[in-house]
Amino acid sequence: MRKDIPLPTLERLCKVHRLLEDLEKSGMTRVSSTDLSARLGVGPPSIRKDIGYLGEIGNFRAGYDIRTLRHHLENGLGLNKKKKACIVGLGRLGSAILHYERLGLNGFDIVAGFDSSINRLETIATVIELHPAHEITEVVRRKGIALAVIAVPSVAAQEAADRLIEGGIRGIVNFSAAVLRPVKNIFVRDIDLVREFRILSVLSEPYWKKQQP
Amino acid sequence: MRKDIPLPTLERLCKVHRLLEDLEKSGMTRVSSTDLSARLGVGPPSIRKDIGYLGEIGNFRAGYDIRTLRHHLENGLGLNKKKKACIVGLGRLGSAILHYERLGLNGFDIVAGFDSSINRLETIATVIELHPAHEITEVVRRKGIALAVIAVPSVAAQEAADRLIEGGIRGIVNFSAAVLRPVKNIFVRDIDLVREFRILSVLSEPYWKKQQP
DNA sequence: ATTTGTGAACCAATTCACAGCG
DNA sequence: CGCTGTGAATTGGTTCACAAAT
Numbered sequence: 510m511r512k513d514i515p516l517p518t519l520e521r522l523c524k525v526h527r528l529l530e531d532l533e534k535s536g537m538t539r540v541s542s543t544d545l546s547a548r549l550g551v552g553p554p555s556i557r558k559d560i561g562y563l564g565e566i567g568n569f570r571a572g573y574d575i576r577t578l579r580h581h582l583e584n585g586l587g588l589n590k591k592k593k594a595c596i597v598g599l600g601r602l603g604s605a606i607l608h609y610e611r612l613g614l615n616g617f618d619i620v621a622g623f624d625s626s627i628n629r630l631e632t633i634a635t636v637i638e639l640h641p642a643h644e645i646t647e648v649v650r651r652k653g654i655a656l657a658v659i660a661v662p663s664v665a666a667q668e669a670a671d672r673l674i675e676g677g678i679r680g681i682v683n684f685s686a687a688v689l690r691p692v693k694n695i696f697v698r699d700i701d702l703v704r705e706f707r708i709l710s711v712l713s714e715p716y717w718k719k720q721q722p
Numbered sequence: 723m724r725k726d727i728p729l730p731t732l733e734r735l736c737k738v739h740r741l742l743e744d745l746e747k748s749g750m751t752r753v754s755s756t757d758l759s760a761r762l763g764v765g766p767p768s769i770r771k772d773i774g775y776l777g778e779i780g781n782f783r784a785g786y787d788i789r790t791l792r793h794h795l796e797n798g799l800g801l802n803k804k805k806k807a808c809i810v811g812l813g814r815l816g817s818a819i820l821h822y823e824r825l826g827l828n829g830f831d832i833v834a835g836f837d838s839s840i841n842r843l844e845t846i847a848t849v850i851e852l853h854p855a856h857e858i859t860e861v862v863r864r865k866g867i868a869l870a871v872i873a874v875p876s877v878a879a880q881e882a883a884d885r886l887i888e889g890g891i892r893g894i895v896n897f898s899a900a901v902l903r904p905v906k907n908i909f910v911r912d913i914d915l916v917r918e919f920r921i922l923s924v925l926s927e928p929y930w931k932k933q934q935p
Numbered sequence: 936a937t938t939t940g941t942g943a944a945c946c947a948a949t950t951c952a953c954a955g956c957g
Numbered sequence: 958c959g960c961t962g963t964g965a966a967t968t969g970g971t972t973c974a975c976a977a978a979t
Contacts (some may be wrong), residue, residue: 515970519924523917528901541938550904554972557940567939569978586924594919601821605814606915611899615916655926656919680922682915686824688741691763696925698918702819702895703828704736705911706869709893710805711732712909713868728948754960767950770962780961782956938978945972956961 518559522582524549525556529579541572588616593654595621597645597669598661599629602684606658607635617656621648625665645669649676656680663687670697731772735795737762738769742792754785801829806867808834810858810882811874812842815897819871820848830869834861838878858882862889869893876900883910 514522528548532540542560546553560566560578563585567573583589594617596603606612607622624630625642633639640648648654649672657673659666659681666687673681680696683689686704689697727735741761745753755773759766773779773791776798780786796802807830809816819825820835837843838855846852853861861867862885870886872879872894879900886894893909896902899917902910 514924516921517970519921520917523914523920524901524912527899527914527917531900543938548901548903552972553938554941554974555970557938558971561940565940569939570937571979572938586920587927588920590923592919592923601814601818605818608814609915611916612919615920617916617919656922658915679926680919682918682922686740687744688737688761690761694926696922698922699737700913700918701740702822702871703824703830704733704740705895705913706805706807706825706830706893707736707799707801707828708729708732709869709895709909709911710803711727711799713892713907714800730948756960765950766960767952767963768948770960771949774962778962782961783959784957785960936979940977941975943973943975945970947968947970949966949968951966952964954961954963957959 514562518562519586521549521551521555521559522563522586525559526579526582526586526588529575529582533575533579538575539568539572540575540578542567544572591616591618592656593618593620593652594656594658595619595623595649595654596658596660597623597642597673598659598665598685599624599633599639600660603658603660604633606660607633607637620652620654623648623669625661642669642672645672646676649673649678654678656682658682658684660684727775731775732799734762734764734768734772735776735799738772739792739795739799739801742788742795746788746792751788752781752785753788753791755780757785804829804831805869806831806833806865807869807871808832808836808862808867809871809873810836810855810886811872811878811898812837812846812852813873816871816873817846819873820846820850833865833867836861836882838874855882855885858885859889862886862891867891869895871895871897873897 542556543553546556563581566578566581596607599622612619619637622637622639623642623645630639657678659669661669663686666685667689670689674692674695683697683699686701738758755769756766759769779791779794809820812835825832832850835850835852836855836858843852870891872882874882876899879898880902883902887905887908896910896912899914
């Protein structure tokens with residue numbers, strides 16, 4: 510049943526899922542591919558294809574039942590599997606992420622935080638276990654942590670990544686500006702605010718051809 | 723000269739630029755497409771095509787001169803154009819972004835912060851002008867702010883976006899989990915940590931076919 | 936009458952292969 | 958000879974158009 514889902518499809522499906530949560534909360538009970546596509550800014554056939562990767566589910570006359578479709582996505586993508594996560598770097602950004610409750614609510618248990626400043630570790634008020642940075646490898650391995658956020662200055666990012674990988678990490682969200690050395694089977698999602706601003710800046714230049722739908 | 727640069731190319735070129743800054747700092751002076759491609763985890767011809775969108779620049783025997791290539795990217799993409807930016811939502815995440823110096827260093831002047839809590843506006847120590855959220859439209863218009871970060875809870879995100887757009891914003895980095903209604907000619911980059919974790923989680927499942935290079 | 940699901944057709948992006956230059 | 962730049966081939970994704978379902 511499971512084909513090889515393209516990455517863009519996976520990203521859209523996650524957005525669809527998030528959208529369904531809101532629609533459900535607003536009291537809606539059914540939704541069509543056209544409606545979903547308008548809210549996401551993509552073509553209707555694209556949505557249907559995306560959903561189709563996980564098997565049939567829609568009602569031919571009345572679109573999708575929101576609750577059913579949401580569960581379908583959760584099962585198909587394994588969205589309610591629990592995973593352990595950690596945060597490396599507890600400056601302003603790292604602390605903000607450490608306190609971000611929505612991660613835990615969605616099955617991502619933050620079980621450790623790391624920083625190279627002992628002072629900082631002693632100052633932060635949290636129930637989460639905090640460790641000095643040199644323990645990254647050991648703690649990640651011992652606790653079986655699958656996912657990590659890197660929120661250290663970019664000069665320190667590669668070393669943080671190396672230690673995480675040595676400990677057996679599976680995926681990294683890299684908030685530093687550093688371009689990390691690619692490693693086979695370690696998946697990285699880069700989030701660099703300056704890069705995002707630059708992309709927006711280029712896209713919004715008047716002579717830029719590509720228009721959003 | 724400027725063709726229609728694909729979005730993936732634009733994203734890679736920004737990473738290449740960032741990489742060049744580091745290589746330059748480390749004392750290197752020349753770099754080949756093969757070397758760049760290895761550090762980015764993409765194929766060498768891809769890098770050459772990407773750079774090719776901005777015109778010829780390489781030395782046929784010895785690859786690219788790092789400094790020249792960096793300037794080439796900066797000119798070609800307009801990376802040193804200055805833009806005004808603002809932050810909507812000054813909780814932990816918004817405050818962290820407000821204090822993130824690298825934005826200013828790269829030409830993005832944060833000229834305003836907004837929050838619906840007056841108390842919060844009075845507590846934050848910064849030289850940046852802070853305003854209550856109901857002034858978003860007016861301030862964005864008056865100051866000619868081009869870019870915005872949304873860092874409010876997801877229930878408040880759509881209204882924040884509406885006010886920004888009404889004020890004439892050009893691009894938005896949306897850190898909330900909300901899926902914003904698409905608007906023509908307003909460009910949005912969505913950053914949702916839960917979504918990123920979910921994507922990593924799916925990608926790192928053993929039966930997942932797609933492997934990174 | 937609508938709206939899904941899907942093969943076919945189309946388009947975009949990556950990769951290949953080699954010509955051209957130093 | 959090594960490395961860039963680029964048309965050609967290929968792969969991957971999106972869009973189209975229509976059959977199937979209720």
